[in-house]
Amino acid sequence: MLHTVDGETPDRPPAGRYRPRLVAGVAAGAAAAVFGLLCLVGLLAGGDDIPSGTRVLGLDIGGLSRAEAQAKLERNSDRLVPETLRIRMGDQPGELGTAAAGITVDADETAAAAAQSGSGPLTVIGRLFSGGGGDVEPVIRVDGEKGRAALTALAESYDRKVREGSVSFHGGEAAAVQPRGGRQLDVDGALAELENSAPGRGSDPLPLPVRRVEPRVGAEEVDRAMAGFAAPAMSGPVTLTVPDGGEIAIEPAAVAGHLTMEPDASEKLTPRLDGRGLLGESEVAAAVREATDEAENARLDWDGAKVTVASEGSAGREITPRALSRAVLELLPEEGADARTGRVATRVVQPELTGENAGRLGIREQMSTFTVEFPPAPYRTQNVGQAAKLIDGSVVMPGGTWSFNDTVGERTEANGFVEGIMILDGKYTRATGGGVSAVATTVFNAAFFAGVGFEEYGAHSFYIERYPEGREATVAWGSLDLKFRNDSGNAIYVRAGATEDSVTISFLGTRKYDEIESVKGPRTNVQEPGSRKGDAAACEPQTPLEGFDVAVERIFKSGGREVDRETFTTTYTPRDSVTCD
Template structure:
């Protein structure tokens, strides 16, 4: 038995040796790597063949599939390691059973290639593809424009999973059949197409189908789709349903509604005050008013928007509004003395008399409660013919020209000085571009509708009453309230950075206004606060004036 076993062992070993000698250092016959036959080749020959066949697999654009779309990507940093692949192919058949088996069979076998990946290079090469392919999710939406409802259909967001794409490209040798499928991530919009279609059908389209009519104090006021649409929106609620939102405040201020609504409402009128021997007294009582609130307007309008025909008419409630200032609360509001007063004199001219007088009229009686911010533009309004203003002389692009509201800067300058000497906080102000001789240097202001306002915040701790009066040659602004300081003084510094004017021709036509030359300069004015005769604070106002060029007109 021992002899038989020994003979068998010698026979097995002999066959293994014969198999090794037969194959030598070659790659076993029938060996393929990604479809490339390298069987029977020496290692060096096999490497050359792999380099020739697979070495450029990732150097050319690679066919890929992203979602439902096919395309190509240029990728770097991924390659076949032919040396290690051949070593794997040769070594995989060196065990005794495989070697002996090859003596009696010619079976084929596939060997996976060894892939080398430079992660940084591969990710960088895919970054541009990720940028091109990616898109943000777009929410479905409904908007209103020019009296029409408009829908925006949702779009699913998508992005390339770069790390996953590198793994996918490294796991599949390009050109071996189907495109390499790269992993992508998708983001569904919260507001989908079904919700957009529902919102359009149930609300948006009916809302813009016809005007709505409101009854206010026995009057009818019609609001057309174009006006409604400017103040109407649909926004996602907590359940991502598009819900209508009406900006009642904006709609209430819209001229298309404010003008016809005005006769049906009454503004509250503040009590009028005056100084009598240094004491503040009530000159006339205040008067309650009635108004439509933004909340009441929303409540009345929204239900009408989905109705048809006569059902698009409804009533809107009005509310009593008490004036800020009454005979009863003057004392409680702290309006007890003169805080400041200032007068600007001007050369009489019809446009100045009209515009300055109108601005003073609109300002007179204003009450600014503690903490409130007062605005010249909000109080006086736009300087238009409808608001009682006429064409006059203004400064535009550093020269005089004609425009509506000219001369109003005299009121702005007077008000600025009342603010200055009352010791309250200026919030927004701006000087004229060049100096005007009738105003104090560095203590003057101008205004421009839509671009420059004059504002102050009432930080005095008590209410402020603004008394504004104009004559044919002067305007006076007085602040009544409770003084913050015993006195406020102005200390002006010298002119610096003086620049000489030039001479130029003005604009052609009737709007050209000649002007005399005046140097430009910088100036600083200190506002000095005093209590008990001692300085308790100081702040500096700096102003830069450009030269006022001499302008001639044809």
Template sequence: MRPRIASVPSVALAGGTLALGISGLYLAGLAVTGGEIDAGTTVRGVEIGGLSRAEAVRKLERHLGAAGARDLPVKVGERTGTVDPERAGLSWDIQETVDRASRSGTDPVSVFQGLFRSGGTVEPVARVDEGKARAALGQLAKGLDQKVRDGAVGFGDGRVEQIAPRTGYALDVDAAVGALRAAFVRQDTRSPTALPVRETRPAVTADEVRRAVRTFAEPAVSAPVTLTAAGERFTVSGKVLGEHLTMRPDDRGRLQPRLDEKGLREDPAVDRPLDRITTTAADAELRSEGDRAVIAKDARLGHEVTDKALGKAVLPLLTAQGDGRAGTVDVRTTRPEVTRENAAELGLTQTMSSFTVDFEPAEYRTRNIGRAVELINGSLVRPGETWSFNRTVGERTEANGFVDGIIILDDKYAKASGGGVSSVATTVYNAMFFAGVKPVEHGAHSFYIERYPEGREATVAWGSLDLRFTNDSGKALYIQAESTDTSVTVNFLGTRKYDEITSVTGPRTAVKKPGKHVSHDKECVPQTPLEGFDVTVERVFHDGGREVRREPYRTHYTPRDEIVCE
């Protein structure tokens, strides 16, 4: 029997052959695959297979950089615009993209896998700076956001105008960051990317606009309306009506008609015919006749058409047709406060006081004093009411009928509108003084003026100094004022509370000599000198034949310096 021969050497040979084969495959794999990126790998059509990482980075920077710089078209609601990727913080992360495309290493397993695998398409990695993106989107919103617009109806030149509603869109910046990044990744520059928005629907719809036009707007201006007021008949055209008509939405989004009653009342087409029937109520005019107050002119009733009455008459006619577009306007009768019948009841029976101030004639004095008297005459002051010179006369402006004249300003004469009005203020003050009613506010001139009683005179200044008194007589008080070219007279008519009011003037004290100045001012007004002083005047009340009380009024006058104009 022959001994068995072992086969170990054959196994060893097979193992050596296997090792040699694997080694050859590894070397072949390295030779075939070449670099660190699998063959056939592309990024947006750019071939990077077989390249090293560094080579791939450089190649992608050249090709993707240009594509990533193109503006991205976007849409906000119905409006379109573009976004600059760089300004919006959008860019390609080339390094991360190459890392994703690369093999994990040169180990045998990775090399052997590369022999049986193609790289395929790799999507580029996008990077976004959210701060820059939000800033760019915020700027975009300023131009592309669309405010909601309600449907509306207008009237122009006698025609009806329809305004279509419009949905409002506001870019949702936070939500839009992701949408912008996605648009950058897609690189679709042919059609705009719709960015997320917050939508606001109009409250007044297109259907509501059509309803308002059909049921009100078109009928309203389709024909004139005819109005009758106190027998006066006139027409108002559709064009005029349209100028004063609007339609405004209510809380439910329904358009409601609005008529500008005041504007329609002031329109010449309405104002002219109504002026022929409207009159202002006028109080009876009183005058002083000795100790009695008598009626000089009877009162007159007034007739007026209010804005509200006009609107009440017109609005129902606007949706009518034919003869139905005619209506009547209510005319209101206004009654005067003082009449022949109620004068005695009001207590306007006596002359309470009368005072006159004379002045040197001057055109500006005559005009300004006459205008102030016109505004004061007929003032009725009921018991407990306070009368104001400034409120009654108004600001002394050209528009109010006053002209420039001489006034006292900063202790010297100067030119200003309303010069001479202090003569009226002084006259009213003295009439108030001797009527015995309560003074509330008054002020004397800074220096003494010889034509006025010292310590018993007054001046006024718009916005800073007024002449006011309260009627505490218990009955109504009527101011009668009149003027000539050289004088002004004011009478207080009512019911005397005291038998008599007298005045006691004390001596001048704290007398101070005036100075002298030379002025080169173009507007210089020469001034004669007069000493300054203090004086106290007492108002003495008499009743039942005896003195019942006294009221002292102290006045300080500064010296009136001499001013020579050169």
């Protein structure tokens, strides 16, 4: 029955209007059924096997079960992972050992990936009509700890510190140091690259990330510094004039060891001169002493009952390291003798010790005195006398340290010393300054009986009969010093004098102890000497003497009783008999 709307009768649909839709639906359903059937047949036909034709970097694992594929991959791991991996760090090629870097193939995951690559519907159906699973990339694993260690080792040979452009000075000559960029392997980034890349994927090296550091001072600035300062600086000596004094000539070789050029805030190479180091050069120090007047301490004496003033002190003038550096730097860029001559500033220096302040400093009595006698010889008399002259008048303030090497200086001809005989490496030999150990031994004993502390000292290697056993000292420039510390509480004035066969050292101050006593123990661990022939080129004969150990007690007394004790232990090696043919 038809319903009407507003009294009208609707048109009847024509016959056959819904038939195309029905046909399309039936066709789609049939296709889906066929597709599902084909998938089922493909899966049943293939099972869990790797699709035929599946290859991993050329290794055929098609048609195998997953377990079989895994086993085959493990057996052929060397084929899948090369022995070395080609890499590139910036523009530098290289190689990385895969075993050391912990690079391996995960056979289980690779086999699983190969099986999954054939599990898609279209691929499953394709198996029924084709024979190929295709190429599968291996799953690569990298041991993080081994990989980082291998890359760190690789970085040690690849990394290069940046070299700034600069100028060096040596031996009176200037040399340009050209800049060079720095580079550094990014170990963290390189490890990530290894973990994300499969070795053997292609013939191209694996690029590893690097960091580059460019120098701040370039070649252009080096050239400017060489032409504008460095080359003229080493062109000849500079001469400093001292007001109301002499002249100081300083050679390029002396300047070179203390001159540098360093970049300033604007990256310009700027000269810097170590004035203190330059003043320490023996030739410069001697020239400065000649051209200036040193402050003279008052000279004190001991008349047997009290300290007397033999002569008053006087002010002097000195050149400070800063003044020397400034004066020399101003002249270095100039060329020609006249242009390289200029004034240097000096300052007035008052003496440390005067007749007026000697008493206030606590210099009231003779604390100790000691004399060493020696066989007279021209070299020994000269060297002992020169050392005594340099020591005489030394003032050591409370808490201060006195140094033999600092006071006497290097034993050179320029410093007033001549060649003589000394002990070196357990035998007598000839060297400039031979014989000064007699002065060192005398100072040691004066300090010993003054009761002050020692900071550094050393005995001779073998015993010398004219010195007290276990209570003697030697010195060597640059390696062994004799130092005592003034812990007496007052200033100490050192008097030194020498004759042709003796040297005497006295300490003036205020005694901290009433008496210092020395007690020597017996010789122990006695060793007999040997005999040998001396070197043909430079032989000094030796008489034999046994080696031994000895201990000396220093006993401090106040008020008639012992208040402290200190032990000095010395080991002497045997003195071999040496004959000279």
